[in-house]
Amino acid sequence: MNFTFTQDQLDFQDAIASMLRSEVTADTVRSRWATTAGVDERFLSQVHELGLNSMLVPEALGGLGLGVTDFILLAEACGEVALPEPVVESVMVSTPLLVDILDQGLGNADIQKVVDGVLAGDLRVSLGHAINPCINYADSADWFLVSEGDGIYLVPKEAISLKARKSVDPSRRLFSVSFDPRDHVRVADGDVGARLQRSTLNRGALANAAQLVGLSRGMLDQSVRYTTDREQFGRAIGANQAVKHLLADVAVQVEYAKPVVYRAAYTVGVSPNRADFAVSHAKSAAARAALMASRHCTQVHGAMGYTWECDLQIWTKRAWALAREWGDEGFHNNRIHEWLLRKDALLGPEFTFGRGSITDLEKAG
Amino acid sequence: MDLVYTPAQQTFRAEARKWLTAHVPSERLPSFDTAEGFEAHRQWERTLAKGNWGMVTWPTEFGGRGCNLIEWLIFEEEYYRAGAPLRVNQNGIFLLGPTLMEYGTPEQKARFIPAMASGDEIWAQGWSEPNAGSDMAAIRCRADRDGDEFVINGQKIWSTRAVYADWVFGLFRTDPDSSRHHGLSKLLVPLNSEGITVRPIEQLNGLPGFAEIFFDDVRVPAFNLLGGEGEGWRIAMATAGFERGLMLRSPARFQQACKRLVQLYRENGSDVINPQIESAVVRCYMDAEAYALSTYQTASKLCSGGTIGAEASCNKIFWSEMDLLIHETAMDLLGARAEIEPQTAAEFAELGVWLDGFMFAQSGPIYAGTNEIQRNIIAERMLGMPRK
Numbered sequence: 001m002n003f004t005f006t007q008d009q010l011d012f013q014d015a016i017a018s019m020l021r022s023e024v025t026a027d028t029v030r031s032r033w034a035t036t037a038g039v040d041e042r043f044l045s046q047v048h049e050l051g052l053n054s055m056l057v058p059e060a061l062g063g064l065g066l067g068v069t070d071f072i073l074l075a076e077a078c079g080e081v082a083l084p085e086p087v088v089e090s091v092m093v094s095t096p097l098l099v100d101i102l103d104q105g106l107g108n109a110d111i112q113k114v115v116d117g118v119l120a121g122d123l124r125v126s127l128g129h130a131i132n133p134c135i136n137y138a139d140s141a142d143w144f145l146v147s148e149g150d151g152i153y154l155v156p157k158e159a160i161s162l163k164a165r166k167s168v169d170p171s172r173r174l175f176s177v178s179f180d181p182r183d184h185v186r187v188a189d190g191d192v193g194a195r196l197q198r199s200t201l202n203r204g205a206l207a208n209a210a211q212l213v214g215l216s217r218g219m220l221d222q223s224v225r226y227t228t229d230r231e232q233f234g235r236a237i238g239a240n241q242a243v244k245h246l247l248a249d250v251a252v253q254v255e256y257a258k259p260v261v262y263r264a265a266y267t268v269g270v271s272p273n274r275a276d277f278a279v280s281h282a283k284s285a286a287a288r289a290a291l292m293a294s295r296h297c298t299q300v301h302g303a304m305g306y307t308w309e310c311d312l313q314i315w316t317k318r319a320w321a322l323a324r325e326w327g328d329e330g331f332h333n334n335r336i337h338e339w340l341l342r343k344d345a346l347l348g349p350e351f352t353f354g355r356g357s358i359t360d361l362e363k364a365g
Numbered sequence: 366m367d368l369v370y371t372p373a374q375q376t377f378r379a380e381a382r383k384w385l386t387a388h389v390p391s392e393r394l395p396s397f398d399t400a401e402g403f404e405a406h407r408q409w410e411r412t413l414a415k416g417n418w419g420m421v422t423w424p425t426e427f428g429g430r431g432c433n434l435i436e437w438l439i440f441e442e443e444y445y446r447a448g449a450p451l452r453v454n455q456n457g458i459f460l461l462g463p464t465l466m467e468y469g470t471p472e473q474k475a476r477f478i479p480a481m482a483s484g485d486e487i488w489a490q491g492w493s494e495p496n497a498g499s500d501m502a503a504i505r506c507r508a509d510r511d512g513d514e515f516v517i518n519g520q521k522i523w524s525t526r527a528v529y530a531d532w533v534f535g536l537f538r539t540d541p542d543s544s545r546h547h548g549l550s551k552l553l554v555p556l557n558s559e560g561i562t563v564r565p566i567e568q569l570n571g572l573p574g575f576a577e578i579f580f581d582d583v584r585v586p587a588f589n590l591l592g593g594e595g596e597g598w599r600i601a602m603a604t605a606g607f608e609r610g611l612m613l614r615s616p617a618r619f620q621q622a623c624k625r626l627v628q629l630y631r632e633n634g635s636d637v638i639n640p641q642i643e644s645a646v647v648r649c650y651m652d653a654e655a656y657a658l659s660t661y662q663t664a665s666k667l668c669s670g671g672t673i674g675a676e677a678s679c680n681k682i683f684w685s686e687m688d689l690l691i692h693e694t695a696m697d698l699l700g701a702r703a704e705i706e707p708q709t710a711a712e713f714a715e716l717g718v719w720l721d722g723f724m725f726a727q728s729g730p731i732y733a734g735t736n737e738i739q740r741n742i743i744a745e746r747m748l749g750m751p752r753k
Contacts, residue, residue: 001374001435002367003658003665069366224748236751241737244744248682251743255679259658260651266368281651333647340627340650347624349442349617350378352657353368 001353003259005073013073016050017080024081026311032084033170039085039140048121052091057099062119068092068203072210072265079214079322082314084171086126086137090118092207094127097145097200101152107187110154114143128177131201132325138162138175146179147200150193153185169317202268202279204326209261209279209286212322216254216286216293219315223247223297226304237300246296253289260285274354277339280332287323287332294319370439377432378439384416385447393713397453398572403487403529406453410484419482420458423466427474428482434611434664441615448621456526457481457488459612461534464551468592468600476588477553489527489556491535491578492601494520499738501536502546502598506580508537510594513587515539515552517560517580525732527576528565530556536597549597553589560584570724611664611673613733614684616657622691622722623653626698629719633698645694652687656680675747682736682743685729692723 005013023043032038047053055071057063075088098115101107117123126141135144139162144155162175179185188196224247227238237243264282268275294316298305301312323329339345346354370378394409395402413419414428421440423429432440452458458481465477480486497503506519521527521535533554540548556563560583565573592600630646659680663673696703699719707717730736744750 001370001661001665002669003661004669004671005366220748224750228749228751235753238744238750239753241741244750245737245740247748247750248740248743251676251748252679252682255676256652256655256659256683259662260655262366262662263368263658266366270368281654285651285655333644336647336651337643340647341631345627347627349445349620349624349657352442352616352620352654352661353370 003262005069005262009070009073012070013077016052016074017077019046019050020077020081020083024083026314029082029084029171029314037140038171038173039137044085044087045121047085047087052087053095053121054119055091056096057115057119058103061099061102061115063099067269068206068265069262069269072206072262075207075210076214076217076261079211079318080218082171082215082218082318088207088211089127089136089204090125093200093203094125094145096203097127097152097196098125100196100199101154101187104192106192107154108184110143110156111187114154117142127200127204129197129200129204129326131327131331132204134165134167134174134176137173138177139164139173144177144179146177147193147197148181150190150197151181151186152188152193152196153179153181154187155179155185159185167321169321171314171318172321199268199272199275201326202275205279205283205332206261206264206268208322208326209257209264209282212286212290212319213254213257213261215315215319215322216250216257216290219290219293219297219312219319220247220250220254222312222315223300227300230302237302243300246300250289250293250296253285253292257282257285257289271354276335280327280335280339283327284329284332284336287329290319291323374436374439377436378443381418381440381443382447384418385443385449388412388416389447389449393710394450396572397451397526398528398568398570398574400529403453406450407484407487409450410452410454410487414483419454419484420462423462423478423482427478433668435661435668437612438615438617438661438664441617442620445615445617445621453526454481454484454487455613456490456530456534457486460490461488461553463612464591464600464603467603468551468596473588473591486531487526487529489524489530489533489576489578491521491524491527491533491554493523495522498523499735501601502549504536504538504549506535506537507541508539508550508552508585509541510539510587511584514584515587515590517552517554517583517585519580521578521580523566523575523732524578525575527556527563527578528573532556533578534591536601539594539597543595546598548595549601550594551591551597551600552585553591554580554583554585558583558585569727570721611660611667611677611680613681614688616653616660616684619653619684619687619691620657622688623650625718626650626691626695629695629698642694642697645690645697649687649691649694652683652690656684656687659683675742678739678742678747681733682730682739685726685736688722688726688729692719692726695719696723 032040051064054063055066059065078088095118102111102115123142124140125143126135126138128135128146130147142157144160146153160177160179162177165174165176167174227243228236230237261282264278267278298316304310305312394405397403397406417428417430419428421430421432422437424431465474494504494506508515508517527533533556536549537552538548539550560581562579564577566575568574626649634642705716707713745752
């Protein structure tokens with residue numbers, strides 16, 4: 001039992017986080033807003049050179065063969081700078097789905113080509129899931145993984161029609177899509193398709209949960225700076241308890257969302273049976289923290305917090321969106337509710353880490 | 366990251382479970398805030414000590430098992446799973462014990478720890494004074510050096526367990542010319558000393574869970590000074606760190622309460638659609654899990670040589686507000702029956718356990734540093750916001 005990250009994992013997070021802090025600033029995010037594609041190509045090639053795209057791909061398929069716990073801190077770091085490009089979604093959600101399809105011998109001739117293209121950094125894949133009404137960054141994708149019913153379809157961009165939908169968050173580029181669900185583009189169906197959709201939902205929710213933790217920290221940092229600099233009544237507004245307590249409340253929520261997110265990252269890798277519960281908890285806790293952060297941090301910025309000029313909006317709007325994408329709090333709380341009412345639910349202090357670890361004990365006792 | 370127990374940890378859990386199953390009293394003990402209940406709980410401490418389960422993290426020479434914090438968590442999980450009595454010795458084993466281990470001389474450890482472990486000496490806390498509550502550095506109760514003794518004069522208040530306890534530990538002003546957090550020392554005082562008057566204070570439940578202590582020329586040997594003279598504040602902060610940080614409220618307590626809450630919900634409410642209660646039950650369960658996960662994370666960090674940082678101040682707010690929500694939700698599930706005081710063991714199991722817990726939960730955001738003070742600490746020390 002060891003609930004810590006390795007020094008290597010922490011060092012890698014440090015390295016990526018400092019790269020992100022220098023490359024992804026409020027100014028460069030606003031520059032992206034001003035472009036048509038909303039993507040910084042130079043930044044994306046940097047991400048590719050760092051090997052992020054292939055991190056979670058098994059070595060046998062040409063990847064680095066690392067696990068979700070190796071990436072989760074990086075996902076958090078992407079959230080902390082409010083990175084607009086869907087790097088986390090690509091690494092944690094769409095690429096693993098491609099790998100699952102390939103691994104299980106599903107799909108058609110295109111699938112190998114697409115996986116190779118993603119690993120080479122030549123191709124981008126966007127993901128559609130029934131739980132989300134739109135697809136983010138669909139206009140810069142070469143291929144689409146989309147679901148309909150229990151089916152999952154791998155569709156080239158030529159066979160997809162896109163309709164742009166503007167998000168409240170200028171860092172998001174939403175499109176509603178339509179396509180013809182023909183047999184030849186279907187890569188999974190029935191129980192297999194439903195299972196893949198469910199694991200994809202869990203990965204998506206976890207990806208957002210990690211980013212929401214990062215976003216919350218980003219908002220807290222800015223608010224601490226602002227309330228330290230801004231003076232009223234002859235002193236920093238941050239010296240007032242009413243202001244302190246708003247931010248302390250956020251800190252508490254973030255502090256208790258983190259281990260839940262890390263446990264979920266561990267669980268999706270080793271115990272798919274408990275993944276629904278672990279992920280829903282992570283998403284719900286992280287969303288709660290981030291939504292509280294958005295509200296309290298806007299409040300401590302005063303009127304500035306309600307301006308376009310104030311950079312805080314880059315984080316708050318992203319938090320509003322990511323908190324609800326891949327299932328909102330209600331959806332995830334309902335999954336936990338169902339789990340709690342199951343006859344075979346493992347409730348009680350001895351089951352924090354599930355049954356697996358104490359099977360022998362139960363046989364004995 | 367490896368969230369699986371080792372075979373040795375599983376064996377330890379099995380051993381704890383076996384012993385607890387054989388020894389936990391089948392009937393609930395009376396409250397330890399009654400004379401009868403206090404002695405019954407003292408007996409339970411003796412039983413624990415005989416089995417070397419009194420404080421598993423202590424070295425074997427002090428009656429412990431030399432366990433690390435992960436094993437402590439496992440023991441606590443089994444302890445609450447078994448429905449074992451609350452620890453009347455909590456002030457001693459969780460608060461003073463670790464401080465003695467760190468700052469005590471070998472002679473002090475030999476004098477105090479075995480008696481604490483055996484339940485022969487139960488400890489009360491003596492921090493607050495009428496004019497030093499949240500502002501603990503305003504302590505005025507004096508302990509003047511007189512040769513090989515200290516002479517104590519003044520008053521302590523809100524001293525938990527002081528009505529029936531044997532000893533009190535606390536902070537006293539040993540330098541009469543000092544102010545604030547300077548010149549304070551940590552002293553260990555027998556409550557049967559000449560010159561001590563203990564005046565019980567009835568708590569919200571009508572029982573004397575804490576007391577005022579009046580000191581009138583009370584003499585204690587200089588041997589009872591823990592750490593250096595004038596070092597009291599620093600040592601107290603270490604104690605407060607243990608208290609807030611890890612051991613005061615083990616997660617198992619809340620996980621067990623949530624397990625009971627879910628059972629209550631299944632029996633009383635899950636078939637009636639009440640989204641408010643549904644969402645509260647889910648929230649309680651999530652928060653209890655989160656608290657457990659966070660504690661495992663901290664324990665793992667400490668086991669691999671790390672330290673507890675300012676983020677530990679978040680703990681107390683989190684668990685005390687969770688405890689309130691758990692019990693408020695149970696009261697909501699019980700509805701108008703919630704107010705009924707139990708008269709039988711069966712009624713206690715159904716109603717009283719929640720009413721008791723609900724009442725006790727009211728104190729959580731207040732004791733061990735109010736949650737408002739904790740929020741200040743988080744803002745200033747963890748987030749770095751300006752003090753003035």
